[in-house]
Amino acid sequence: MPLIVPPSLTDEDGALTQACEDALVAIFEKYDVDKDGALSNAELDAFAKDTNGDVFDEDTRTEITEFLDLDDKGQLTKKGFLQMYNLQTSSEPEETWKDLQKHGYDSSLKLVASRSEDGDNSANKSS
Template identity: 80%
Template sequence: MPLVTPPTLVDEEGALTQECEDALVAIFKNYDLDKDGALSKAELDAFARDTNGDVFDEDTRAEISEFLDLDDKGQLTLKGFLQMYNLQTSSEPSETWKDLQKHGYDTKLKLVASRNEDNDDRSNPTAAPSRNSN
């Protein structure tokens, strides 16, 4: 069986690839519950908890506020979210891969499971079984 090489997350110029950006935009939209184009403190906390197991510490929040794009309320915008991932991916692509996988993406950057699907299955014990036929 040939070894599968995952796609690169950044291009030659250091920008996020379109496939990577598409996945990150989808993740951002899942947490932007009020659909205002920015992550409030509560929305950012939910993202951080789901991604890293805990909310961002004060030092990380200060770095976000200082270096990334925020709206007029001090909330992280989609542009800032992508900036955050561009910085992380440029220095530690394996960390971005871990994050993408936690949010249901495979090594081809295809969504194979979402947290909502996982939650739906757990919260509905009478859900129809999957249709895996022999």
């Protein structure tokens, strides 16, 4: 069976592809429950638990606050979220693929399932 190689998540300049960025923005917006354009600690914890099974450790939180874009309340902005994934993807694209898959994206970056929609979809399919 041939190995299926997913498309690159970055372009030749190292920037996230539009498809990758669109998927990540959708994930960010799902966790930005209060729709203020940034992830509070509780929202970031929910994202981390769904993605990695646990909240970020102190070292990771320190890196986020030191190196990524934050709002005036110290919360991770959409820009910062994309920065975080750009950094991860440039060094470990397979980790970004794992994260995208956990959030319901297939190898062509199409949303095929999501945690919050799983129950809704099963009801819709039976009609």
